[in-house]
Amino acid sequence: MPRAAPGEGYERIAQVGEGTYGQVFKARAEKSGALVALKKIRMEAEKDGFPVTAMREIKLLQGLRHENVVRLWEMMVSKNSVYMVFEYMEHDLNGVLAHPSITFTPAHLKSLSAQLFSGLAYLHRRSVLHRDLKGSNILLSNAGVLKLADFGLARMYAKRRKGDYTNRVVTLWYKPLELLFGATQYGPEVDMWGAGCIFLELFTRRPAFQGNDEIHQVAVIYDVLGPLVPADEWPDAEKLPWYDLVRPAAASDGLAAQTAEERFKLAFEKSMPPAALAVAFALLRFDPARRASAAEALQMPYFTTERPRAQRPAGLLASVEGEWHEFESRRAARKARP
Ligand code: ADP
Ligand code: MG
Secondary structure: OOOOOOOOOEEEEEEEEEOOOOEEEEEEEOOOOOEEEEEEEOOOOOOOOOOHHHHHHHHHHHOOOOOOEOOEEEEEEEOOEEEEEEEOOOEEHHHHHOOOOOOOOHHHHHHHHHHHHHHHHHHHHOOEEOOOOOHHHEEEOOOOOEEEOOOOOOEEOOOOOOOOOOOOOOOHHHOOHHHHOOOOOOOOHHHHHHHHHHHHHHHHOOOOOOOOOHHHHHHHHHHHHOOOOHHHHOHHHHHOOOOOOOOOOOOOOOOOOOOHHHHHHHHHOOOOOHHHHHHHHHHOOOOHHHOOOHHHHHOOHHHHOOOOOOOOOHHHHHHOOOOOOHHHHHHHHHHHOO
């Protein structure tokens, strides 16, 4: 891999991210002038050399090439730090959704979700689980292109048999029931639940299921989708290790007679057209075996036949003042507070 000369390859412009294991900077390549994002790998905490999570992220990303997956150009060593050098993306989804004057049209929303599912379909075809889908890990360019980023929790998975993986993955609000119930054998369906949450969030502009802890998270999901009835929709759920542990106390609230689909419609029909509702509902199935894959979602009428046609939000994003990542929008929110 090509390596820039220490301290002279890139000129730092600004910080754009503060992550779990390092800062992210916007920078310009001194020779080509290209903009890049430098993700600094935090080494202080590591006694035994290079951090495994970073190693995993680098290895996975090096094998991935897709329009909707962020491109890792190279690694760079400068002074005592190691950086991942990425193509630069002006915004992330959290920054953009928090911005009051960025309003997507229905055609934009269709394009963004199609790009999200295309990126995921590619990852899953290549046997990669992302395992940390959320707005801050989804990047957007001024050209209206969406890319999946942050492969710090990603891993390869076995397609033919169920692997045994850690369930300590995915940010709480985007966690599917199987992970909340403690499953360690899971597959790409965990990403598709998260994709369903983000799909809703694109329309409503707020995270769909905002729990405070694992038990509350299950309760919040049941509030919207109705409580899980294992016998009807997912018998194996009861076999999962934490099923009894995280079950909300009482689940009857007078609405129990409604089907999950009716309940769901009631909650979201004001925010999205029926064809989009059908996509969300197919992704937010409790039983992972019944949940739509990314490729299946892309074949639904919302994407194939329904009007309007998808359109990239290019002009819209290019016309906003500033660049909006979660980092800047948090800083702006702090400033605005009295
Ligand atoms: P962490 O694992 O620390 O969360 P991320 O890869 O998610 O690291 O990066 C942190 C933040 O930095 C992201 O939420 C995003 O706002 C910003 N960022 C990451 N990669 C890029 C990039 N290629 N271009 C522009 N901003 C980026
Ligand atoms: Mg991140």
